[in-house]
Amino acid sequence: MEAASITETASAPPPARKVGDVLNAYALPLLLFGALLAQFIYEPTGTLENVKTGLSNGMVWALIALGYTLVYGIVELINFAHGEVFMIGAFVALSLWQTFGVTESTGLALIVVSIIAFLVASMGASATLNVLIERAAYRPLRNAPKLAPLITAIGMSFILQNVGLLWRPTPDQVPDLIGSHSVYFTIFKVDVLHSDVFAVVVTVPLLIGLLWFVGSTKYGKAMRATAQDPDAARLMGIDVDRTISLTFLLGGLMAGAAGLIYALYNLTVRFNMGFTAGLIAFTAAVMGGIGNLKGAVIGGLIIGVIQAVSDGGNFLGLPLGEAWTPAVVFAILILVMVFRPQGLFGEETREG
Amino acid sequence: MRVRHVAASGCLLAALSFGVAACGSSSKSDSSGGSTGSSADTGSTSLTIYSSLPLQGDSRPQSVSVNNGEELALEKAGGKIGKFTINYKKLDDATAAAGKWDPGATSADARKAAQDKSTIAYLGEFNSGSSAISIPILNEAGILQISPSNTAVGLTRSQGADKGEPDKYYPSGKRTYGRVVPADHIQAAAQVTYQKDNGCTKLYILNDKEVYGKGLADQVVSNAKTQGLTVLGNDGIDPKAANYRALAGTIKSKGADCVFFGGITQNNAVQLWKDLNATLPQAKLFGPDGVAESAFSGKIGSKAEKMTYITNPTLDPKLYPQSGQDFFKEYQAKYGATPEPYAIYGYEAMSIALQAIKDAGDKAGDRQAVIDAFFKIKDRQSVLGTYSIDPNGDTTLSDYGGNRIQGGKLTFDKVIKAKS
Known part of the structure; x- marks a missing residue:
């Protein structure tokens, strides 16, 4: 966990933990897991089905949440425009498919090539956009009061949403290149769909790659150093501005990939999809412990599962359902925050 | 040099933002x-x-x-x-x-x-x-x-x-x-008549929680009961959800043969339709006038449109004076x-x-x-x-049209004489 955290604490030995702390740290995940287990016993197949859907949905939230957590970890800014960067990634991917005329009836080899090529392209587009946003709207405010970049971030979010609105004013169809709803295999009576497999196959290598990059490379080390103390990092010869740009670049790459996965998974894109996705992913990042990469991933997956189980309707006889899902998600978030303000896997941040 | 470069990019961004903002509010x-x-x-x-x-x-x-x-x-x-x-x-x-x-x-x-x-x-x-x-x-x-x-x-x-x-x-x-x-007391009766005409027996109802969508869904529930359909549920959806796969799974497990959505296109109806159709390919999907527009019909795709039935007060042009x-x-x-x-x-x-x-x-x-x-x-x-206009301010007209979707376009099916 240490290596994967962007706000790694100094290497002093951790203080001895009290029993209460340990309980506090593990009680909540155990409670959530226990609730899920109870639901599984109550309604086995439906729950498995929902958990599967939740996990594959959660992959997208995890990728977006990483962008929030990376940026927060290093500059302590909530990049509200991040959801829109994700939306632009999805739009770019769809535009490329439309431009090159790739549809369901195109040959399999071409489809695979187009997915790989446009995954790279949409990741590149989102990353470039995210770096430009940082350069134009956040860097000039680096030393301004904390509220200034926050408002700028909200402003950028609205501007990009308007760009999306001009680009595609109505929801657009994405060609069903992966046979999104076709069954890939069935296990324990649960149909695993192409889209579920696709989300996992694309997301997992990206997550591993990112964790490796931040944890094991020279650049990752520079990022962690900057997160700890930018001034000291600068004294050690780290180019702090470039490191921050790199952080935005990584966040953008993940958001672009999430955009393409979302498009092929849900088959519809719309200009305000980034707003909701951003809110959910931000919640995931906070729930996991903002600044902590693994926390963001696990937070994303947890929220995906909570949403799907709640959407499923009947929770231990409690009539939940679509209408209640946002309330359920945030009720659990509040519960987590009350008992663990730093999030499930969080550590103290610079200000914290 | 560096400073000028920054200023230029800032200006470009500002121009872009103002341009966009102006476009967004021009109407x-x-x-x-x-x-x-x-x-x-x-x-x-x-x-x-x-x-x-x-x-x-x-x-x-x-x-x-x-x-x-x-x-x-x-x-x-x-x-x-x-x-x-x-x-x-x-x-x-x-x-x-x-x-x-x-x-x-x-x-x-x-x-x-x-x-x-x-x-x-x-x-x-x-x-x-x-x-x-x-x-x-x-x-x-x-x-x-x-x-x-x-x-x-x-x-x-x-x-x-x-x-x-x-x-x-x-x-x-x-x-x-x-x-x-x-108004919707007429549409709901027409909607249920249309559902019965198309062989529905077990109906699942969804709504978008708005004054219109929820109100219509409630009217459809009571009409469906009086006209002898089994109503399996009437749930509000989250219009901001990324998809409706889990919900569709629940509807499938309850064995619905028809689903009615009381709501508008803007509350994520296209996504809802795709997920319902993919999970329940045999179920007939009914929508009200709130989705009778090209922003919906042109986007749900060829598979879903074959299973879609829309009620809408606008009739075939030939039926007008x-x-x-x-x-x-x-x-x-x-x-x-x-x-x-x-x-x-x-x-x-x-x-x-x-x-x-x-x-x-x-x-x-x-x-x-x-x-x-x-x-x-x-x-x-x-x-x-x-x-005529009645004392409530309502029209005395009462014909609703049943519509199908073909090639992304709403096509008139028939006039529904509602049995209310």
């Missing part, structure tokens, strides 16, 4: 009339009719088409009634952030019309939930409001409505609002496109407003006289056929 107050500020009550000869529709997001194609219909009607009347020149101003009750109608934008529109002394009538809103906000404001100001498309029952009638409806919308105690489209058939031809000639379903209701909303002004005669500058004239309209021969 906010789109005036096609002349002077304002002259008083309707002081004998001035210039009157203003406002239109308020959601002009951003998915609603735009339908709303622009309704605006066109209104414009066409005013143009046919020569822009004048007697000595009065009629100005027409288009407002927008949507915001980009919401992607649909917005309560704040709606009340801003209504207040704008209420404060303009030359206002004589207000055509809107498109969405019933939105009208629930603007009716009280315009009611206090004593302005005639006519909606081209509201169908929620509670706006005008107490039967089948929520507690306190419709009186809570009329703080002055007098009625000021009417509509030219048959000559003037109605002419409307379709004139619209096509002027705007070079087929009108969206509600365009003809936009045309009729403007026409009936003009008739009320005309019927008020010399007192056409008096808002109350125009309201009184509106509620007295009987046996009006219109593009929709002959109808």
Whole structure:
């Protein structure tokens, strides 16, 4: 966990933990897991089905949440425009498919090539956009009061949403290149769909790659150093501005990939999809412990599962359902925050 | 050098943002009339009719088409009634952030019309939930409001409505609002008749939790029960969800053969349709007039459209009187496109407003006289056929059309004579 955290604490030995702390740290995940287990016993197949859907949905939230957590970890800014960067990634991917005329009836080899090529392209587009946003709207405010970049971030979010609105004013169809709803295999009576497999196959290598990059490379080390103390990092010869740009670049790459996965998974894109996705992913990042990469991933997956189980309707006889899902998600978030303000896997941040 | 570079990129960004912002709000107050500020009550000869529709997001194609219909009607009347020149101003009750109608934008529109002394009538809103906000404001100001498309029952009638409806919308105690489209107690009966005609037995109902969607869904529940369908559930959906796979799974496990969604396109109906169709490929999917628009029909895809059935008050052009058939031809000639379903209701909303002004005669500058004239309209021969306005402000028309979707276009199936 240490290596994967962007706000790694100094290497002093951790203080001895009290029993209460340990309980506090593990009680909540155990409670959530226990609730899920109870639901599984109550309604086995439906729950498995929902958990599967939740996990594959959660992959997208995890990728977006990483962008929030990376940026927060290093500059302590909530990049509200991040959801829109994700939306632009999805739009770019769809535009490329439309431009090159790739549809369901195109040959399999071409489809695979187009997915790989446009995954790279949409990741590149989102990353470039995210770096430009940082350069134009956040860097000039680096030393301004904390509220200034926050408002700028909200402003950028609205501007990009308007760009999306001009680009595609109505929801657009994405060609069903992966046979999104076709069954890939069935296990324990649960149909695993192409889209579920696709989300996992694309997301997992990206997550591993990112964790490796931040944890094991020279650049990752520079990022962690900057997160700890930018001034000291600068004294050690780290180019702090470039490191921050790199952080935005990584966040953008993940958001672009999430955009393409979302498009092929849900088959519809719309200009305000980034707003909701951003809110959910931000919640995931906070729930996991903002600044902590693994926390963001696990937070994303947890929220995906909570949403799907709640959407499923009947929770231990409690009539939940679509209408209640946002309330359920945030009720659990509040519960987590009350008992663990730093999030499930969080550590103290610079200000914290 | 570096500094200049930064400044240039900042400028570019600012230009982009302002440009975009300007584009986003260009329709906010789109005036096609002349002077304002002259008083309707002081004998001035210039009157203003406002239109308020959601002009951003998915609603735009339908709303622009309704605006066109209104414009066409005013143009046919020569822009004048007697000595009065009629100005027409288009407002927008949507915001980009919401992607649909917005309560704040709606009340801003209504207040704008209420404060303009030359206002004589207000055509809107498109969405019933939105009208629930603007009716009280315009009611206090004593302005005639006519909606081209509201169908929620509670706006005008107490039967089948929520507690306190419709009186809570009329703080002055007098009625000021009417509509030219048959309300949802009729649509719900037609919808259930259509479902039965297509062999539904076990119905699952979803709604978007708005005044319109929830109200209609509740009406469909009670109609379905009286007409002998099994109702498996009536759930509100989260219109912001990324997808509806888990929900569709639940519906499938309950064994529904038909699903009805009471709601509007803008509340994620396209995504809902795709997930329902993918998970329940055999189930027939029923939608109301809230999804009867190209932003929906053109986007759900060829697989889902084969299973889709839509009720909508707009009928096949051939079933309208000559003037109605002419409307379709004139619209096509002027705007070079087929009108969206509600365009003809936009045309009729403007026409009936003009008739009320005309019927008020010399007192056409008096808002109350125009309201009184509106509620007295009987046996009006219109593009929709002959109808009257009842004391609730509702039309006496009651035909709904059943529609299918072919190649992304809404195609008329049949007239449904509702058994209510």
